[in-house]
Amino acid sequence: MGKRIVVNMGVTETRIAVQDGNLLTELHVERRRQRSIVGNIYKGIVTNVLPGMQAAFVDVGLSKDAFLYAGDYTANLGDYERLMLAESEDEDIEVDEVERREAPMPIEELLRKGQEVLVQVSKESLGTKGARITSFISLPGRYLVFMPQAHHIGVSRRIREDRERDRLRQIVRGLRPSAGGFIVRTVAEGKGEEEFASDIQFLIRLWEQVQARYEQAAAPALLHEERDLIFRVVRDLFSPEIDEFLVDTPAAYAKCLEHTSSLVPAQASRVKLYEGRAPIFEATGIEKEIEKALRRRVWLKSGGYIVIDQTEALVAIDVNTGKYVGKRDFEQTVLKLNLEAVTEVVRQIRLRDLGGLIIIDFIDMEREEHRQQVFRALKKALAEDKARTNVLEISELGLVEMTRKRVRQDLQSLFCAPCPACKGSGVVKSDLTLAAEIFRKVQAAAADLGGQEILIRVHPEMAQYLTAEEREGLELLQEMVQRKLSVQPVATLDREEYEIISR
Numbered sequence: 001m002g003k004r005i006v007v008n009m010g011v012t013e014t015r016i017a018v019q020d021g022n023l024l025t026e027l028h029v030e031r032r033r034q035r036s037i038v039g040n041i042y043k044g045i046v047t048n049v050l051p052g053m054q055a056a057f058v059d060v061g062l063s064k065d066a067f068l069y070a071g072d073y074t075a076n077l078g079d080y081e082r083l084m085l086a087e088s089e090d091e092d093i094e095v096d097e098v099e100r101r102e103a104p105m106p107i108e109e110l111l112r113k114g115q116e117v118l119v120q121v122s123k124e125s126l127g128t129k130g131a132r133i134t135s136f137i138s139l140p141g142r143y144l145v146f147m148p149q150a151h152h153i154g155v156s157r158r159i160r161e162d163r164e165r166d167r168l169r170q171i172v173r174g175l176r177p178s179a180g181g182f183i184v185r186t187v188a189e190g191k192g193e194e195e196f197a198s199d200i201q202f203l204i205r206l207w208e209q210v211q212a213r214y215e216q217a218a219a220p221a222l223l224h225e226e227r228d229l230i231f232r233v234v235r236d237l238f239s240p241e242i243d244e245f246l247v248d249t250p251a252a253y254a255k256c257l258e259h260t261s262s263l264v265p266a267q268a269s270r271v272k273l274y275e276g277r278a279p280i281f282e283a284t285g286i287e288k289e290i291e292k293a294l295r296r297r298v299w300l301k302s303g304g305y306i307v308i309d310q311t312e313a314l315v316a317i318d319v320n321t322g323k324y325v326g327k328r329d330f331e332q333t334v335l336k337l338n339l340e341a342v343t344e345v346v347r348q349i350r351l352r353d354l355g356g357l358i359i360i361d362f363i364d365m366e367r368e369e370h371r372q373q374v375f376r377a378l379k380k381a382l383a384e385d386k387a388r389t390n391v392l393e394i395s396e397l398g399l400v401e402m403t404r405k406r407v408r409q410d411l412q413s414l415f416c417a418p419c420p421a422c423k424g425s426g427v428v429k430s431d432l433t434l435a436a437e438i439f440r441k442v443q444a445a446a447a448d449l450g451g452q453e454i455l456i457r458v459h460p461e462m463a464q465y466l467t468a469e470e471r472e473g474l475e476l477l478q479e480m481v482q483r484k485l486s487v488q489p490v491a492t493l494d495r496e497e498y499e500i501i502s503r
Helices: 077-085 164-176 195-215 231-237 250-263 266-269 286-293 330-352 368-382 413-414 431-446 460-466 471-481
Strands: 003-009 013-020 023-031 042-050 053-060 066-069 118-123 132-134 144-147 154-155 179-186 221-224 242-247 271-273 298-299 306-310 315-318 358-362 389-391 398-406 455-460 486-489 498-503
Touching: 003 231, 003 250, 013 231, 023 231, 023 286, 023 330, 042 195, 053 179, 066 118, 066 398, 132 471, 144 195, 154 164, 164 179, 164 195, 231 250, 242 266, 250 266, 250 271, 266 271, 266 330, 286 330, 306 330, 315 330, 330 368, 330 413, 330 431, 368 389, 368 398, 431 455, 431 460, 455 460, 460 471, 460 486, 471 486
Parallel strands: 003 242, 066 132, 154 179, 242 271, 315 358, 455 486
Antiparallel strands: 003 013, 013 023, 042 053, 042 118, 042 221, 053 066, 118 132, 144 179, 298 306, 306 315, 358 398, 389 398, 455 498
């Protein structure tokens, strides 16, 4: 089986998976009450300018003010053009890859409190942070991305043949209007004037609508909302490489057919309605893959495994030999396991949508040629990732430092919540540690507590431990405080919670 897209339309959420063979490579989730705002365009009001951070907060009508870096805003459209051209035509940008590093002037000279601005969301609100926004608007079509404030024509770096790149650039140059720049997307390879002309017409009309709404709307206001997940997947992922587009409900099937007929009519026959009795994600093995993607440890076929730990500052990925002992010398064993780990590490990074700073700890390799072989394999695997990555060479300690751009919540943040028992730390105090802590608190509180008896109210599991394993300790504590001690189990208390009262 080749590549396929599988759509599960649920009551509260839509899940869309991409499979390569039987392997799950991408998972996209959109919830009815939590639509993604990446790509939305707003008319906002500057609420605060922070010279020390070279940034501003902008009210765009969301629950939290959005965050605008000075490098993501310019009042001079010529500055934007120079930033575009600075990327170099030899390394043409892919969609969403324009990085703004330096502002043309200080933020306090660009923006003032109360100023109205036209902005687009470039990064979802993550954790306690508000959404990140930019004034550099980009409107994606099927084959092109329109950038109204630029004049540059770029071609996706994934289109590698020079002759094809030149051909595509010449076609777009001949069709584009007097204003605006374009990026030719990867799926445009091999396409001609007809497809590009249709895309350009649609995108120009969309931009004109955004401008008209900006003039009429009172800030803060939503001017343009990105389409739903099914539309975005058809537009961005339904390439000729996809052999099957499997959908599990008639409503979603009709919607997919509608979008496919307008965007990629030649591939409409690949959209199929799933009619099996088992849930579609279970029948295709995707549900099990999602469960694995939420685990800390991921096993490799050889018997080795990788461990993925996510922190606020970075993601650490550790490669371990596990049960794998190899058949040749130790260096060949390590090389084979590291090469196997590369494929799974990159798959997990994409599937979990890990971002920011990522550290990969491969098993130490003595030979430089082995380190280079693993590094080349890692770079090749990452070339399939649509998110922008920057990878440093493997160090002598076997460490790889890399960064990956992420605009939405990672899988763990999307599907999981902090454990109420450990408060997200991943560990809880041992019974012995908690018992010793309670005894100290009783000693300290005894002098201030009246009454004839001290009552220790704890979680039922802790009550069982105190009365069974720490009976001798309770008797010693009674002698020390000269008061009767009683333990009361309380189911409503968390495992580490306790109350000390007198009666």
